[in-house]
Amino acid sequence: MNGLVALDWGTSSLRAFRFDGAGRIVETRARAWGIRQLPEGGFDAALAEITAGWPALPRLACGMVGSRGGWREMPYLDLPADTAQLGRALGRLRAADGRDVHLVPGLRDPRGPDVMRGEETQLLGALALRPALAAASCFILPGTHSKWATVRDGTVTGFRTLMTGELYALLQRHSILGGEAPATDDAEAFARGAAAARDSGAAGALGRLFSARALMLDGALAPAAVPDYLSGLLIGEEFRAALADGLARRDTPLQLIGEAALCARYRRAAALFGIELPPPIEDAAARGLWQLAAQGGLVQPAHEATPAC
Amino acid sequence: MNGLVALDWGTSSLRAFRFDGAGRIVETRARAWGIRQLPEGGFDAALAEITAGWPALPRLACGMVGSRGGWREMPYLDLPADTAQLGRALGRLRAADGRDVHLVPGLRDPRGPDVMRGEETQLLGALALRPALAAASCFILPGTHSKWATVRDGTVTGFRTLMTGELYALLQRHSILGGEAPATDDAEAFARGAAAARDSGAAGALGRLFSARALMLDGALAPAAVPDYLSGLLIGEEFRAALADGLARRDTPLQLIGEAALCARYRRAAALFGIELPPPIEDAAARGLWQLAAQGGLVQPAHEATPAC
Numbered sequence: 001m002n003g004l005v006a007l008d009w010g011t012s013s014l015r016a017f018r019f020d021g022a023g024r025i026v027e028t029r030a031r032a033w034g035i036r037q038l039p040e041g042g043f044d045a046a047l048a049e050i051t052a053g054w055p056a057l058p059r060l061a062c063g064m065v066g067s068r069g070g071w072r073e074m075p076y077l078d079l080p081a082d083t084a085q086l087g088r089a090l091g092r093l094r095a096a097d098g099r100d101v102h103l104v105p106g107l108r109d110p111r112g113p114d115v116m117r118g119e120e121t122q123l124l125g126a127l128a129l130r131p132a133l134a135a136a137s138c139f140i141l142p143g144t145h146s147k148w149a150t151v152r153d154g155t156v157t158g159f160r161t162l163m164t165g166e167l168y169a170l171l172q173r174h175s176i177l178g179g180e181a182p183a184t185d186d187a188e189a190f191a192r193g194a195a196a197a198r199d200s201g202a203a204g205a206l207g208r209l210f211s212a213r214a215l216m217l218d219g220a221l222a223p224a225a226v227p228d229y230l231s232g233l234l235i236g237e238e239f240r241a242a243l244a245d246g247l248a249r250r251d252t253p254l255q256l257i258g259e260a261a262l263c264a265r266y267r268r269a270a271a272l273f274g275i276e277l278p279p280p281i282e283d284a285a286a287r288g289l290w291q292l293a294a295q296g297g298l299v300q301p302a303h304e305a306t307p308a309c
Numbered sequence: 310m311n312g313l314v315a316l317d318w319g320t321s322s323l324r325a326f327r328f329d330g331a332g333r334i335v336e337t338r339a340r341a342w343g344i345r346q347l348p349e350g351g352f353d354a355a356l357a358e359i360t361a362g363w364p365a366l367p368r369l370a371c372g373m374v375g376s377r378g379g380w381r382e383m384p385y386l387d388l389p390a391d392t393a394q395l396g397r398a399l400g401r402l403r404a405a406d407g408r409d410v411h412l413v414p415g416l417r418d419p420r421g422p423d424v425m426r427g428e429e430t431q432l433l434g435a436l437a438l439r440p441a442l443a444a445a446s447c448f449i450l451p452g453t454h455s456k457w458a459t460v461r462d463g464t465v466t467g468f469r470t471l472m473t474g475e476l477y478a479l480l481q482r483h484s485i486l487g488g489e490a491p492a493t494d495d496a497e498a499f500a501r502g503a504a505a506a507r508d509s510g511a512a513g514a515l516g517r518l519f520s521a522r523a524l525m526l527d528g529a530l531a532p533a534a535v536p537d538y539l540s541g542l543l544i545g546e547e548f549r550a551a552l553a554d555g556l557a558r559r560d561t562p563l564q565l566i567g568e569a570a571l572c573a574r575y576r577r578a579a580a581l582f583g584i585e586l587p588p589p590i591e592d593a594a595a596r597g598l599w600q601l602a603a604q605g606g607l608v609q610p611a612h613e614a615t616p617a618c
Contacts, residue, residue: 068526113523113524113527113529114519114520114523115526115527145485160519161519161523162515162516162518162519163484163485163518163519166485167484167518170479170480170483170484173483174482175472175475175476176454176472200554201553202511202553202554203550203551203553203554203556204511204512204513204514204515204546204550205515206471206514206515206546206550207471207547210423210469211422214421214423215422217377218417218424220422237513237515238516241511241515241516244511244513245510245511247512
């Protein structure tokens with residue numbers, strides 16, 4: 001039987017995709033078993049449970065499962081890197097069930113230095129889903145640690161990590177800016193924060209964080225609007241900085257990869273910079289895992305599919 | 310008997326200065342009774358204890374004691390503002406002992422908007438101690454919420470708050486950058502962080518925070534050096550941003566106000582920007598409180614001192 005079990009295994013969640021031999025997803029399962037919240041029995045137990053009842057197919061995992069605190073640490077592959085290079089660099093470990101789990105290495109940008117684990121697979125998946133973007137594009141992957149990555153000729157040429165999601169959570173939970181007021185979805189406050197970041201010029205938005213409190217004390221921002229203002233300020237700062245240093249360019253397509261609700265915020269912020277972003281690419285990780293499995297010889301590419309032996 | 314009891318009453322500490330009629334500090338007392346850590350009996354009890362045994366002199370307080378969460382909220386005075394204006398704007402409350410406590414209002418920069426409470430008194434004290442700086446200067450007051458303030462012709466003309474100290478503490482305690490390693494005083498790591506901020510150009514250092522982790526994973530930064538690298542990055546970013554938007558100018562004197570150990574970090578960061586900062590002005594709050602008491606008519610200016618009646 002041909003096919004693949006693909007695992008997107010991050011810090012806070014685990015998703016498993018069962019592919020058939022033609023590269024079609026037959027079934028998807030998700031658990032809250034990130035590498036820091038494993039069930040009793042650890043990685044082996046989590047893998048056994050999430051693949052229960054599935055046939056014994058090759059298994060390939062990406063994400064923090066390959067980090068220092070993961071199942072096995074995989075070295076990073078230095079940029080520039082493409083699908084073929086990553087496919088050749090897959091590692092493996094032997095699970096308790098006696099069969100291998102293959103692991104995707106992370107990428108390292110030596111110019112930062114900067115590192116990613118999991119996003120490289122999403123990038124390659126996005127390129128497979130939108131081949132027109134392979135020539136020259138910039139991808140935005142929002143999240144706890146947002147990534148902005150440039151692609152040229154199908155190759156990842158550079159990227160940067162922004163701690164936007166983590167900073168937002170820290171400021172909300174632990175700082176003087178955090179209120180008792182729960183975050184609403186206040187589009188006007190969000191836009192105001194993003195515009196403040198845009199208009200901060202070369203000084204940047206780090207020096208505007210306190211404005212969330214000053215505006216509130218001033219009566220110019222409702223306490224309940226502070227979280228959305230802050231979200232706008234931090235996401236807007238991503239665009240300001242990326243445009244300021246040429247990581248993003250107005251003459252190069254910008255493409256979001258990620259979950260729709262968070263990406264919607266990025267699209268609204270982009271509009272304030274005069275940039276119209278298309279809808280995000282979702283579920284790019286699964287497609288990237290299939291691509292890498294094919295490159296790494298774990299599965300036959302769909303167009304060469306042979307009968308199961 | 311002439312003289313003054315001056316109180317510098319902030320979020321985390323209370324200091325009391327007893328002045329004689331000639332404006333000399335006769336005694337200083339300090340307690341950990343910030344407005345959020347008051348003893349049993351609250352503000353009245355704290356005041357009674359810290360001034361126990363002192364004569365019944367006029368009392369003047371500055372700092373967060375005049376904030377919304379303080380003893381009594383004082384309105385902010387809008388910029389531009391000088392010692393005379395602040396002296397005319399003193400407020401008062403009646404303490405449980407039946408006598409007044411006068412309060413210094415905070416300042417508000419309507420262009421931010423931005424606000425300060427307590428630092429305005431330090432600024433005026435510093436100008437009294439260093440009259441040569443009154444013509445044109447920029448003051449840096451490092452802390453949980455650092456302030457950069459411009460002064461022209463003895464008047465505070467603008468300022469900005471940077472959440473450097475709070476951000477550093479948040480990142481150390483709660484973020485992925487925080488390690489188990491205690492902060493050392495690693496001057497090389499600090500300088501490396503400050504240089505990274507300087508070299509971040511118009512993109513700014515917010516996008517370099519993650520470099521603290523990437524360098525550590527890379528083996529290029531010892532885990533124990535991460536806190537000082539982060540401190541350098543955040544303090545360096547203050548200088549980069551202030552120079553980028555003209556808040557600080559290379560042709561205008563820059564002067565630190567504050568505690569020596571923290572100010573030493575700012576002097577080291579400034580050197581990486583080619584700026585030689587003189588030693589900080591310490592205990593500026595006490596001098597500012599005396600100046601404001603004189604302007605507000607609570608005490609006779611020293612050169613007009615009359616015998617106690």
